[in-house]
Each structure stands twice: as structure tokens, then as C-alpha cells.
Amino acid sequence: MPFFKSLPAEAGIGELWSLNPGLRKPMNDLGRAIMRDDSPLSPALREAIAAFVSAINRCDYCFKGHIEVAAALGADRAAIIAAAQDVETSPLPDKYKPLFAYLRKLTLAPAGMTQADADAVFAAGWTERALHDAILVCCRFNFMNRLSLGHGLDPDGVAPETRAKNMSYAKPAP
DSSP states (O other): OOOTTTOOTTTOOOEEEGGGGGGHHHHHHHHHHHHHHSSSSSSSHHHHHHHHHHHHHTTTTHHHHHHHHHHHTTTOOOHHHHHHHHHSSSSSOOOOOHHHHHHHHHHHHHHGGOOHHHHHHHHHHHOOOHHHHHHHHHHHHHHHHHHHHHHHHHSSSOOOOHHHHHHHGGSSSO
């Protein structure tokens, strides 16, 4: 049940914009750009990052929806879940481990980021653009996790599969 009495019990992110309607379009446009515009990161990898960050933040509302989208796009559900516990021992591909370690640190200890963290990602073969795009996804989901947790969205209010289908950026632009 959301913390706001004006929201329905099964409120999702879309209903939150009723509290400030002017944000709906720019936030949807930003989400679409980060998650689906051209990038060296596939949509599946960006969704995996969204689910990973959400798992680290213990945001079940976002995690449950984005793990569904990631899996539907071909990401390894078990690897994402394992990486949220321990990146190094997870079954993620070796190339992904420094990237996910970077995003974990950025989520949990952002002031501790160093050149060495970025260099590990570059040494694994990722470009500056790839890391930039991964950082954007990480930032977006740290924001979205706090938005949903702060409003008390119920992770079980609407089936994750339904939420995944209703994600604004997963639909064609109007």
C-alpha cells in the first residue's frame, strides 16, 4: 500500500506522476533514451544493470519488474541475482565483472570511486561510452529505486510481468 492516500493500492510509477504531471513526459523520455537509444550496451545488459542496482538497493518493486524484462531480452536471471550478492563469484561473463563491480561501488560508496575502478572496466574491454551508458543506467535506477521506495510502492501490487509490459520506454514513443 503506498504511503500516499491519494494513490491507489496497486499504484505504480505511472501513478506517481499524477502528483506532478509535468514530469511524466520528460521522465519517460529520459528513461527511453537511457534504456533503449543506441548504445554499446544491449537493451538486455541495460535491463540487467537496472535489476542488479535495484537488488543492491533492496527495491523489490523495481527489481521484480526489471529482472523480468532482462530475462525476456535474454539476460541470465540467475547471474544477475548472484552478482547482487557477490560479483566476483557470480556466473556473470568475466568481461562483465569489472563493470558490475564498478556499478556496485557507485551505488553503495559513490564518494570512493577512483581511476583504478574505471581502469579495471577499460582493461576488461569496455569503451568510455559503454561505461558512461552503464553509469547512466545505474544513476537512473538509484533514482527510481528511491522514488518507488519513498512512495511505498507495493512490489506485489501488480504482477511484475504486467509492470514489465507497461514500462513506458518499452512501448513505442507516442
